[in-house]
Amino acid sequence: MSRKASVTESMILDSAFALMQEEGFEQVTARKLAAKAGCSTQPIFRLYENMDQLIGKVYSRAAAYFAAFCEAYPQKESLPFIDLGMAYISFAAKEKNIFRLLFMSGHQGEKSMYELLNGEKGTVGREVARAGAKGVRNPGELFMKLWIFIHGSACMALTGDFDLTEAETEALLISIYQAYTEAMK
Amino acid sequence: MSRKASVTESMILDSAFALMQEEGFEQVTARKLAAKAGCSTQPIFRLYENMDQLIGKVYSRAAAYFAAFCEAYPQKESLPFIDLGMAYISFAAKEKNIFRLLFMSGHQGEKSMYELLNGEKGTVGREVARAGAKGVRNPGELFMKLWIFIHGSACMALTGDFDLTEAETEALLISIYQAYTEAMK
């Protein structure tokens, strides 16, 4: 047969993801990636047709990373949507570049915001059901309104126009949740 | 004396602004701008030290454009903040590239979101005063909450995750306004 490859796909993809995370997806260039992976640019083009395809894989990985982040985020609140919202805002603050790629780049060849949020676990669906069980009249509408607020918070966190602590953020979300549910009674 | 300049600053700045509006500020390159202005790249560097300085001017112009847009937006609603919010969301939907430059690029060497909103006319201050006069308990807090929602709507409009008509948007904003004010009583 032929020679064994010393540069593996995971070496490249790991490096590409790290580069995106640290410097933004615009900075994932062939040469920078090669330097990060400790090889020349050749293995990249053996593994991927072109840089766009590679970025597509990085995007998928970012989506999985986000899902895992939400999964791992502490579920302390009994109200539906709040924990997911807290995870989302926290993610935007801590992982600006990943958040940008997933939710602000218009890179939606892959998934819509709703699909990303819902993930493989059907998170949003589960939360909507929880809200319904709690007696919320129109849980889908509540989710939409809450999510717009949460997305706004996250985007402002990214640009530095929102700098509350986690505790303050949580209190704010709860107050918003209550205002919405009261108004929908 | 010497020769008169045939390429004026306004020719360059107009072209740069148009280019930013049509293709995004990342696309305002020396050569593309020269082509748009119908000259070579030389006059650009006579008028500006470098491309960054030029983009700074484009940014200022965009801020003025946004202020004028808000000024011209129909003031039909008697509730404070709503007209400004409608203008903001409408602006995000119609002028994606300008909105990106002003509110999503982290290009805040110039002005914060609040300064941009408040403009020269003190728009936000005026609206806060109006809300106070209407008996709102804590108009600053109300503004903050409403604005997070409005910014979220605008950002989602940009990425295609928010596609309500103007009328639907207005109804939504009013319902949010009422939910917040009720909750703050």
Next chain:
DNA sequence: AGACTAAAATAACATATGTTATCAGACGGG
């Protein structure tokens, strides 16, 4: 009209990027 001078076009330089060609060599199989 002619000379001077600044403007503007052209061309060049330096760098960055995607992508491909060339080629030495390392590895698997006989």
Next chain:
DNA sequence: CCCGTCTGATAACATATGTTATTTTAGTCT
């Protein structure tokens, strides 16, 4: 142990960008 083959490094090509040097050109003033 050698052969073939595929890997991966180097180098190259093509393009894009900011910026600067050089040259041409066109006003302006005398």
